Amino acid sequence: MPLPTNFLKALWRRSPMESEASVPLLSVAGLVKEFPAQGRHGSVVRAVNDVSFTVGAGECLAIVGESGSGKSTLARTVLRLIEPDSGSIRYRGEELLALNRREMRAARRNMQMVFQDPHSSLHPRQSVGQLISAPWKVHKDVVPRSDRKDRISDLLDQVGLPGAFAEVSPSRLSGGQRQRVAIARALALQPEILVLDEPVSSLDVSIQAQVISLLMTLQEKFGLAYVFISHDLSLVRLVADRVAVMYGGSFVEQGPTESLYRDPQHSYTQALLAASPSLGDPLHLQPGGSTA
Amino acid sequence: MSNTERIVREEDGFLTRHPKLRMLSNSPLAMASVVWLVLLVLTGLIAPPFIGDEANRQVLSLRFVPPFTLDHGFEYVLGADSLGRPMLLQIIMGARTSMTVAFFAVAISALTGFAIGVVSGYFGGWLDQALMRIADILHTIPSLLLALAVLYVLEPSIVNLIGVLAVTRIPLYLRTSRAQTLELRERVFVESSRAMGAPAWRIMLRDIAPMSLPTIRTLAMLEVGTVILAAASLSFLGIGLQRPDVDWGMLVADGRAYLSSAWWVTVFPGVVIVITALAANIISNWLRAIEDPVQSVLFIRKRPRESEVTA
């Protein structure tokens, strides 16, 4: 029997519910990551060039850009999968870059990632059940061993997959199904923020619809915050509250979704919008999302 | 029909439910090799306690009995050597020795090399450099020469033989698993484990090692043939094993002086060496081929039966 949404939200949060306005959930300031440039000795390339943004609880921030813009590097740097060269990353006010390895491991509970390619992000030799429960073996205090089987079924149910899939190997699943497994795994630790790196780009357009619906439903249900990375502008318009446009390692424009799409300021944003194939005439939207 | 249900299942049967066995039954060479090796292992395990004394008993009246006659009993069907010992029984005794040496030498070197390679590849840095230099040194010295030197200093025995063969073959597995680890550690599922905070040992054990294992397994099977040959060579040169331990190489060496008069003393053990090494190679080749999606088709396609031709 489905539980009321507020109850679920309360279960989800481990700390008492704070007023959303006080401290942003995630606050990134002046983030920089450099890589040595190919060929030329001594010179560097700034994949992430002084990037700053915030994400509030329950909010969806989209970061759009093309290949080479640095958006994937940014995603990984925020999670410290790549160590930044300078800057600050604060989660609920706490500076993540000051944490040692053990503390960082504990902090990872709150921020999880869904990767782009469901074919390579799931270990080919493990079953779905093993994949979903892997985070609990690292963070042993989240789900006691006796409850794990039930929690796996529960998570599969949340992402719309039958419970029998727990025994199945991901190689037998389609791309869309695998991505759902990846989402279930990301939710296993009950994080507050999900970083989604092009979560539907490897999927067929029609399957994208399924996975996007799922992601948005889960966001509403659990009050998750999303950092949604994509190159697909028509998709981003449907899911994001705010959009940041990235080019050459920097944010060239940031703002609420609708105003960015209706009235782009930066020339790069305008070029991006002009190049997207769309299926029909641009739709005129009412606030709240539905057409007149 | 949806996109995933267009597979026409063939009738259910034992072979359908065990695809690997089915592919084996379609490859006569691999089948024969498996049968040979299984036979060897079984006789090597079961027979020796019963025939051990028989095999080593010198019956001078039966010196150089020619093969292919049953006049003197079943055990002399492959002839006798210079001291009247039955060849068939000696070969069986040799089977146990060779299998033991091959199994332990390969197992020790594979597991050790594999483990070191994964650790070295995963961490990189100075540890990796140091380990690779040691492997280089080991690799540069011809293994047989090294074995010769070591066994000359220590006394030849099964344990020493296994030890020296194991150590000299480690670099092969080490390099292979290290190379694979270097590639695997960049894969997204490893990154995903790091994203959930998994420690290094866990990633190596659960994510990387299982992916590298099949190649190591294939290598090990190929190595079985090589190790048997290497052990035989060392015994042939006289520094491998000594009587009463019997080894195929030793048998070949014993009969060398009598090649023109009593060829069976050398030839039969020699043939057994060749067939066994060949069988190990064929099986490892077959194992690799069935895991390759394109080649594996060759093992399962059959001629369509009458009933499958529908309107």
Place this chain on the structure above:
Amino acid sequence: MSSLLSVTDLEVDFHTVQGRVEAVRGVSFDLAAGESMAIVGESGSGKSVTSLALLGLVGEVGEVRGRIVFQGRDLVGVPEAELRDVRGAGVSLVFQDSLDALNPVYTVGAQISEILRVRLGWSRQRAREEALHLMQQVGIPDAHKRIGNYPHQFSGGMRQRICIAMAIALKPKLLVADEPTTALDVTVQAEILRLLRALQRESGMSLIFVTHDLAVARLIATRIIVMHGGRVVERGLIDDIFDRPRHPYTKALLAAHPGRVASWKDLRPIPENLTDEAPVDAPADQLPKGPVEEIAHGI
């Protein structure tokens, strides 16, 4: 007017350990010279297998039945040596993964030249000049310098242009492009599509463009066939399909596209059982009767 390509009742099976997979069933279509057609379908619909079958690349691991009549000649069951003559000069293919399609240890100039030298017997000098010309034709800047570069030194979009250059080197009558822009950025994709259209106009080459994205199909093709479950479920002119889709699957495909809806709640994921419906063909009077005028879509 006889068609350049006429496919009739194409069927492709694969044998796997689980059993026989029916990848393509009963696919038929015609293509005239100079026409561009899109094959649209999801993964597993059989669209890629169909395009590979057109070049006879399925025979080794699968069984092909039916008729593929290209320039009056049936290619099914033709021996490999004759098929090789058709490939490249008659029908050419561009793959999705341009990095995989190119040999990493040879320069791009060498790879393009190789085609000309092996197939046409040209000298090294002459082949190199033509390779340079082809690179310029597909829009690679500084072709003089870049002809000596290796594939990994190019960006994804540039590499795909190289693959296109190789595909048109022998001036084929038909170019089959299997999801060539799926892995590319949106702006690069727009350029590649523009390039393909320009090449078609210049040479009168026909184009079959395989994709899973209806929006992209609309930008490149005038006719479309929609595949699902190995079958063609709908066919017709692009604009007709968009304005008046008839098969439930086509309608579902349109309704699931993010560019078509205002909110994610309006996205309609495709239900599973749609191909049980019979395929829908466009009525005869709507099929094009001659070379089709390209409709500009503003890219």
